[in-house]
Amino acid sequence: MVILIDVLQKAADFGRSLGATYTELRGESLNRSSIQYEDGRVRSISQRIEEGAAIRVLAGGAWGFVSSSDLSLDALKASVKDAYSLAARAGQARREPITLAKLPAAHETVKLKFVRSPADVKPAEKIAYAERLWHEAQRLDKRMSAITVRVRDSVGKKYIATSDGTQLEINLGHVHVWTWLTAKEGAKLTGARDECGSTVQGWEYFDEVQPAPMVAQRLVARVQKQLTGVKPKAGTFACVLGPEVVGTLAHEALGHLSEADLTLQSAFAGKMGQQVAPKGVNMIDDGTLAGAFGTEKYDDEGARTSRVELIKDGVLKGLLTDREYAQRMNAPVSGNARAEDYRVVPLIRMRNTFFERGDRPDDELFEDIDFGYYCLSVAGGQAQTNASFQVGIQEAFEIVKGEVSRPVTNVSISGIATDALMKIEGIGKEKFALDQGRCGKGQEALVGSGGPLIHFAKGPIAFGGKEQSKE
Amino acid sequence: MIDQRNELLALADKAVTFGAKQVDQIEVLVDNQYSISSEVDLGEMSKAFKLQEGGAAVQCVVDHRIGSGFTNRLDRLLLEKAVKQAIAAAKASTPDPTLGDLPAKGTYKEARDVWDDAIPDKNPGEFVDLTADLNRRITSQGSDIIVGEAATGVVYGWHAFANSNGVSVADRATLAFAYAALVATTPTGVTPTVVEVDVKRHFDPDIDGVVKRSVKDVRLAKQPAKGKTAPSTVIMDAHSLAELSFFTLLPAVRGENVVRGRSALAKRRGDKVAAKILSIVDDGVRPGGYGTSLFDDEGVPRQTTRIIENGYLRSFLWDCYWSHQAKEKSSGNASRDLRSGVVSIQPSNLVIEPGKKSLEDLTSEVKSGYLIKGLQGAHSSNQDTGDFSVVGNPAFRIENGQLTGCVHGLMMAGNIFDLLQHADQVGSDTREYLVWASSSVIGPSTRFTDIQVVAREG
Numbered sequence: 001m002v003i004l005i006d007v008l009q010k011a012a013d014f015g016r017s018l019g020a021t022y023t024e025l026r027g028e029s030l031n032r033s034s035i036q037y038e039d040g041r042v043r044s045i046s047q048r049i050e051e052g053a054a055i056r057v058l059a060g061g062a063w064g065f066v067s068s069s070d071l072s073l074d075a076l077k078a079s080v081k082d083a084y085s086l087a088a089r090a091g092q093a094r095r096e097p098i099t100l101a102k103l104p105a106a107h108e109t110v111k112l113k114f115v116r117s118p119a120d121v122k123p124a125e126k127i128a129y130a131e132r133l134w135h136e137a138q139r140l141d142k143r144m145s146a147i148t149v150r151v152r153d154s155v156g157k158k159y160i161a162t163s164d165g166t167q168l169e170i171n172l173g174h175v176h177v178w179t180w181l182t183a184k185e186g187a188k189l190t191g192a193r194d195e196c197g198s199t200v201q202g203w204e205y206f207d208e209v210q211p212a213p214m215v216a217q218r219l220v221a222r223v224q225k226q227l228t229g230v231k232p233k234a235g236t237f238a239c240v241l242g243p244e245v246v247g248t249l250a251h252e253a254l255g256h257l258s259e260a261d262l263t264l265q266s267a268f269a270g271k272m273g274q275q276v277a278p279k280g281v282n283m284i285d286d287g288t289l290a291g292a293f294g295t296e297k298y299d300d301e302g303a304r305t306s307r308v309e310l311i312k313d314g315v316l317k318g319l320l321t322d323r324e325y326a327q328r329m330n331a332p333v334s335g336n337a338r339a340e341d342y343r344v345v346p347l348i349r350m351r352n353t354f355f356e357r358g359d360r361p362d363d364e365l366f367e368d369i370d371f372g373y374y375c376l377s378v379a380g381g382q383a384q385t386n387a388s389f390q391v392g393i394q395e396a397f398e399i400v401k402g403e404v405s406r407p408v409t410n411v412s413i414s415g416i417a418t419d420a421l422m423k424i425e426g427i428g429k430e431k432f433a434l435d436q437g438r439c440g441k442g443q444e445a446l447v448g449s450g451g452p453l454i455h456f457a458k459g460p461i462a463f464g465g466k467e468q469s470k471e
Numbered sequence: 472m473i474d475q476r477n478e479l480l481a482l483a484d485k486a487v488t489f490g491a492k493q494v495d496q497i498e499v500l501v502d503n504q505y506s507i508s509s510e511v512d513l514g515e516m517s518k519a520f521k522l523q524e525g526g527a528a529v530q531c532v533v534d535h536r537i538g539s540g541f542t543n544r545l546d547r548l549l550l551e552k553a554v555k556q557a558i559a560a561a562k563a564s565t566p567d568p569t570l571g572d573l574p575a576k577g578t579y580k581e582a583r584d585v586w587d588d589a590i591p592d593k594n595p596g597e598f599v600d601l602t603a604d605l606n607r608r609i610t611s612q613g614s615d616i617i618v619g620e621a622a623t624g625v626v627y628g629w630h631a632f633a634n635s636n637g638v639s640v641a642d643r644a645t646l647a648f649a650y651a652a653l654v655a656t657t658p659t660g661v662t663p664t665v666v667e668v669d670v671k672r673h674f675d676p677d678i679d680g681v682v683k684r685s686v687k688d689v690r691l692a693k694q695p696a697k698g699k700t701a702p703s704t705v706i707m708d709a710h711s712l713a714e715l716s717f718f719t720l721l722p723a724v725r726g727e728n729v730v731r732g733r734s735a736l737a738k739r740r741g742d743k744v745a746a747k748i749l750s751i752v753d754d755g756v757r758p759g760g761y762g763t764s765l766f767d768d769e770g771v772p773r774q775t776t777r778i779i780e781n782g783y784l785r786s787f788l789w790d791c792y793w794s795h796q797a798k799e800k801s802s803g804n805a806s807r808d809l810r811s812g813v814v815s816i817q818p819s820n821l822v823i824e825p826g827k828k829s830l831e832d833l834t835s836e837v838k839s840g841y842l843i844k845g846l847q848g849a850h851s852s853n854q855d856t857g858d859f860s861v862v863g864n865p866a867f868r869i870e871n872g873q874l875t876g877c878v879h880g881l882m883m884a885g886n887i888f889d890l891l892q893h894a895d896q897v898g899s900d901t902r903e904y905l906v907w908a909s910s911s912v913i914g915p916s917t918r919f920t921d922i923q924v925v926a927r928e929g
Contacts, residue, residue, distance in 0.1 A: 034811035045560045046539035046812035063518040069544045086519035093516040093603040123563035146731045191855040234925045265619040267660040380851030386663045390862040392851025412860030464860035464882035
């Protein structure tokens, strides 16, 4: 079915006629493909079109939300009526009404610049990519014993029509490959993951930027270090974190606290304007960064995305907001309202979160470390409201007397972010990279994260190794 | 409320009939769910929801090639389109000569206590009032307590399955839930978030229990305590142990990983892999369990499978494809992602058999240790090796048998197969937690000795 913006607009206007403060319809029609490849076999291949609309109404001071796969005007109007009733009923239980920050109406068709739309790429080519990855991994090292490759992509349109006059047609899409590689040597088993993708390039991303042999080489190197690595020690150590780990720290440990719906219940509450890191430390969330995974022109309320200075020269400066929390916190609308798809409400989500480069030559960051760790690649991370962070590390080395030394096997790092920030000893000025990942907050968002190399003093970051440190 | 089982089954049967003329094998899963709920954010009523989510997943085999299709609209013509998509996908795929036959009709055990007639008749206003009441009862306990999020609601739905080998079966289920996620302010910031959930198949929300348990934990979380880096006694609540097990133990008992050489337990059936006091069962027919149903997502009857019995490894979990590879039988543990079409092996109700001692007893016997009621980082465990390195948060300090406060950033590192050998007591405080899409864990707290923990300095 073709989604008509006019139909969505009529439904939004119907909401206004009922007396709603605000009505928003977000319609989607997306062509999606998922392929899972394992050990020489296609485990599953699915191609489908998904269409539906999210209906959100603010009335009586609260929100009502309904989602619908029926995109006819009658069905959408019925959904608007339901959402209105839900909102009005919820509003009766509220002390103060929810109000929204003003937003200029937007009218635009946002184009996609894919050279090779994944919808036009035959499944055989996508399968061949996974096969090549597997064959290359085995060629590089015969101990590579099992692989799972998930190739996912989408392309289509999203429409936003609101009672405030916004009408947007957004062409969007993504390509993404997630891989888990297992190796076996005797009785020893180990594995590591990799993921990469793009929201600005189509399938050409895997032709030009991340061809299968490159991914295989990177992943095999990671797994080989797991096979030969020594056990990490347990305790607190000085460390140098690489861009991928720095990015996960920025995202998990600090970024979530900067999401305005979490800020007030987090370690950042009441700290706006305070020094939370040494001078020279800058952390940004940027939804406008060209080519980055979390970049979009508009968010799911129709607000322009923006570059937000979360920490500037060590001072907590900015928050990520949607219209509700911008109004509540007297902050700018930052364009961070995102919903995974039409089935869920938009929440405040990060986009591309990173530390900026510092002023130290990268190799200087290692010099003063008698014993510590250099952490390069991430297995995952998780945040908590009290600024406790955990980052799983799947590629790391010992630092011994200032030199990078033996690889170590799986370890996690953890700490309290607000403490760790104050113990930054130095930030590199050379290497900088942004990674691609997926964030979960009840629903998935595509995000970028990264930064330069950062040296943390011993103390705030604990390593969850299995070997008791003798220090 | 009309019972949709026959209607959904008719759709599934017709899709199978339509596709069977064109393919070697076909199976269709049709699902339709409704949910009504309301949500409090930051101590105030925020949202009310009314959702309907339907979908039909088609999988077919053409010349030993598998392909899937999906539609999110339950309409015969759109379902036929999904069949055509699945056929096109199969033709684009690569052949797998090891594919077996689809399951034939089995004997289904009645799924008891999974439906409450009252739930489909609930109206949204009821949940606005219930959530507001939950919120008020918590916030009235002190101005230092912030309800980050709280919600109550119900879910009800029907699903049907048919295949070209004669399976044609339908089921229904209801669910009611209440939860609260709280923090409390401290002189230096806030506590970790404490989450309490009540989930049942019938409508009898334990609002009192959610309030009492969450407030008790958040008050304890306000009191700082120091941990010590050393081998320690650790009690993990069932939710924490389940989360850790999901990413470490379960991969090793999935038949898929046994066949693919990714399971550390592959050659250990019959061996002692855990302490004798531990018995873990996958029970897909347990009355009232969240994971209880007539059939799994391949139409195979749900059953009870003893995975670990008194510490000994007895069984793995199987779906049709991997059981065929291993010359075993499916254990009824197939879970289908409707959209991607991936069928994976997932537990139904993972039951940790309880012991006799209460959590208070388990705690009172510990001179120095910790009670873990939340984990960070279980998902970044190594699924091939079972190695984990996680943060207990909240992690409560136990000193001389008393809970004395909250340790910030307590890390635990180890290997799940070592951890399970160090279980010395299983409690009697059985609770149910929803851990993954359609799986639950039902179990008590478990105590472990000699576990490496790392506490932060300062």
